[in-house]
Each structure stands twice: as C-alpha cells, then as structure tokens.
Amino acid sequence: MSSEIVIGIDLGGTHVRAGAFTSNGEMLAVQETPIEAARGPEPGLRRIQNLIEAIWNASGAKMLLGIGVGSTGPIDPIHGMINNPFTLPGWENVPISAWLRNAFDVPVALENDADVAALGEYWRGAGQSIQRLYAVTVGTGVGTALILDGQIYRGMDGLHPEGGHVILDPSGPPCYCGAHGCWESLCAGPAIARQARQADLHHSILLEMAGGDVEKIDARLVAEAARLGDPPACAIIDKTAHYFSLGIINVIHSITPEMIVLGGGVMKSADLFLPHLSKAIAAHSIMIPAHRVRIAPAQLGNYAGLYGAAYTIWSTIK
C-alpha cells in the first residue's frame, strides 16, 4: 500500500470518474458517478468532492498530495476555470481549481480532456518516452493534443489548439465551428451516424440492427455492419477513413510527430481505418518520410484521461 497518492479526475459531459495514483503511475482505485451537469456547478462540485473522498478512502493512502482534473473544454488552465456551457450546461466561469484547493488544502491542476488523455498515453500508455507525441481522439467530436517532451503544447494565451476543426474539404458538411468540412464534421461519431441515417437502407442490415428505428443508428452500429460486409455501411466507413487519413496526413506535414496515438470511441474500430491510412501514408511520403511516423492505438482506453490528470499534478508537485 502506498502512503502518498494524487487523485486524477476525468470530468465529461455525462460522468465524472476519479482514480487514485501512486507517483510511479499505479492506479490503486477507480470510481465514477453521473455528473448531472444540468443541475448546475454547485451540486456538481459537491459530487466531485464526495467522489474524491470516497476514492481516497478506497485507496487506503494516508496522504493526498494533489488533485489533477481533466475536463471537457473550453477551460482555462491558468486560472483553473471551467467555461463550458456546451457539454456542461450552466457551467460558465466555474472556479473548480480554487474550490477543490479550498476543500482539500492541496495543489490542484486543471487541463483540457484531450490534453490529459494524451499525457496519460505518454506516462503509462502507447506513447511512453516519445519526444513529440500527437493524440487524436475520435468520439462525439475530434480532439487533438500535442505533447512535447512530456509537456502539453499550448497556443496563444495558454489556449488548447483545436486540431479537430482543421478544414479538410471545404465542400464538406457545415460544423458548429463555422467551417465546412472540418475533420470533426467529416469523421466524428455523429458524422458517421448522420450519413447512415440519410443513406438508402433498403438493402442494408443497419435498420434491422437498430431495431427498425433509424434514429438508433450510431457510429458503433455502422462499424459493426461494415465488418459484416453491409454495402452502405462499408461505403460510409470507406469515405470516413478517406477523410480521416487526410487529417492524419495533415498532422504529419504540419507537426511531423514521432507518433500519433488514436483514441476515443470511434477508434475502437481503428482496424477498419488503418488499411486506408497505410495507403494514404504511402501516397504522401514525398516531402516527409510519413511511413516512419508511428501510428498506434491508445492503450489506456477510458482511463487515459485519469492517468494524464494524475500525471499533470504529479509533475507539478515533484
């Protein structure tokens, strides 16, 4: 049993998860609870406090040395503020770092969820000791992060760059970001589901898989149907993989990292995308030896954010 721990928090739009970690990255305990964000930040913060107390207890550790929080953004890491009315409705200017610091009298760090997921993979996952690690998380959206020598790369004013909104095809669908055909609008889960719902499904097994309700078709079902050879599903996955590959080629040309880690729900079907990606990389290797960039599936799954949140506070207090 370890006598000193930090706690990593992964705050998403529906759930909050907490893990207790030793300094060498051993996860001693993990728990999660619904966040019920719409009830407002005050009850949400109390819920997080209770979760921290429970997980500290469960870990059996004497000392809590710090708390790291990875949150769905936008967030302000410098002032420790969540400002996210999009996926955490009502959470505007929420001083979560100050609140937890007061509650537990320990240092608190707040980072963007895509950044902590990448940091987790750097600390204990697929990207260990990779000097320039890029992470792409494909789920409800497309999140990106760049880890340089184990540090989060930040843009102007400490902002988190939004590589998922890089434009890949200006004739593509509109996105809430203001662009047409950005990476997210072409490749995220909802983009895959939308295409399936709008497709001619007369000769497809998709509708049957969705219990006859077209609204129940999601990206996971499309991937499953594609695995079974369903033609409309295969066509949608092919098109998505084509665009996904352009996004990766753009990362290689603009950032040229040693490794790109692929995570998120949609990338649980990474095997469906990789053949297209290999072909695209072979066809775009003239300026940069793109084939030397390692493409790796994320290893920590849903826990990457917890590991990264813990790492961000461990590296602060060490």
Next chain:
Amino acid sequence: MSSEIVIGIDLGGTHVRAGAFTSNGEMLAVQETPIEAARGPEPGLRRIQNLIEAIWNASGAKMLLGIGVGSTGPIDPIHGMINNPFTLPGWENVPISAWLRNAFDVPVALENDADVAALGEYWRGAGQSIQRLYAVTVGTGVGTALILDGQIYRGMDGLHPEGGHVILDPSGPPCYCGAHGCWESLCAGPAIARQARQADLHHSILLEMAGGDVEKIDARLVAEAARLGDPPACAIIDKTAHYFSLGIINVIHSITPEMIVLGGGVMKSADLFLPHLSKAIAAHSIMIPAHRVRIAPAQLGNYAGLYGAAYTIWSTIK
C-alpha cells in the same frame, strides 16, 4: 566598427547571398552572386567561400566567430548536409557545414531556408519577442516555420515540417508532394500563373501586359492586373485568397500561434489577400479567438534569411 562578426548565408536555387552581422543584429555588409548550382557542389562551395571572404573583408571586422547557413531544402541540420537535387541539381549529400568549418575554422550551423527566414523575423523583424511565431512564405512554393521561444520547432528526427503541403481541398490540382489541393498547389506563384494562362483572356489586359506571350504571365502580373480591376485576374486572386485563408485558419486551429508572419514574393501583394483573410477569420472564431492572432507582413523582405542564418549561429556560440 565592430571587431567581431558572424556571417549569414542564404543559399537559394539561383543565387547565394551573404551578410556580416554584429551580435545585436546590425548588418554591416551584404553581397550576392549566382550559385550556378548545375555546375555541381564543388564549384558552388568554392563560390560560397569566396563570397564569405569578400563580405568579411567588406565588414572591416577582425574576428569571424561563426557562419550560419540557410539553404533551400531538404537539408539535414544535425549533420550539416544539403541533400537537395530538386532546386540545387546535383547537390546530394553535400557536407556544407564540415566544408566551411574546415575552410574558416569556425562553428557552422545549417538550417532550412523557411526556418531561418522565420528566425530573422523573430530576431529583428515583425515577430520580435513573440513566444509562438508562425511564418508562411509564399513564392515558388509555400514554406512554413514555427518558432517557439526563439527556437526552431523540429519534427521527428529533426525534420522540417512541410506545412505548405497541408491538404486544403482534395478536389484541387495535383502536387508533386503526392496530394491534390495542398496549400502550395492552390496558392503558390506557379498556381496563380497557371490559372491565368488557362483562363479565357479575351477581355483581359493580362495578355497585353505580358507582351502577347501567355507564357510570360506570372503571379506578379496577375496581382498587378487585379489591382487595375481586370475581371479574370480579380477572379483568380479571389479564389487564391479564399484558399490562402483556409490555410491560415488551419494554422490557427492546429498551432494557435500569437502571430503569423507572411513573407515571400506573392505576399508582396498581401494587401490583396488580407480582406478575404479578415472575413474568413471572423467566420471561424468560434473554437479559438482567431481574431486575436496577429497577422503581419514580413519586415525584412529578401534579407530575412540572412538575419535568421546569422541569428542561428549567434545563438549557438553565445
């Protein structure tokens, strides 16, 4: 008169230029000569040696402390090798750093030309003391560079990322890089000239401006004709500016620098592009406050590479 100098070299496909610099960035003398690359690296290196001796003499300085070289790439900065059969025909595996080190017994640094141009703007141009400075050079190609805290950002194995080959529209023209519709294929000088040569020029002044020879139409002429309100020229500049803006929006989303410096021959007509750019930035400011990213024309013109080459060796020996 300064007693100690470094010499910055800017090696291009047609000319080589040298400047003598004091440690605070004063350029004491500058000269240039054709490189005649096709005669091979051996005569080329001797020509560079003679140019260095001439400029050292002209500067009146006693001590030469180092030589910085910015060269058209691909180059290997770690081993000081030029490996560029494209714009320096016959220059494959040329150990320019070792050669100059032998000749002058001083430290020598070799960097990519886009990187040194950006460093020059950081040292003495538009980007002074900018923490995250991105530079886009639009001429025969589109070159990019990222300067972080005054250091060149390097990719895997020290490679220079090729942001000019980021794909902006997969239905665009083919590029030698393997892509369709990369930034360079849509916005570099040759792309502008090609569109004009292929346009219906019956009611255009372009052909007259080119002395009746369609092959003499270049990007500079198209910009001039657009300034005069020539409809085909205006249409081409508008389309180019549209794509150029997408390239900048992508830099803002993926890198989020404080400033983007625009240089190169085509950007001498930056005023024709900036109205489009402002509109695009206003339309894509939801995820990142893009309007806060400063867009600035390069200030050092053709000398940016010289300044940057000098800076790279000054910062090594200091």
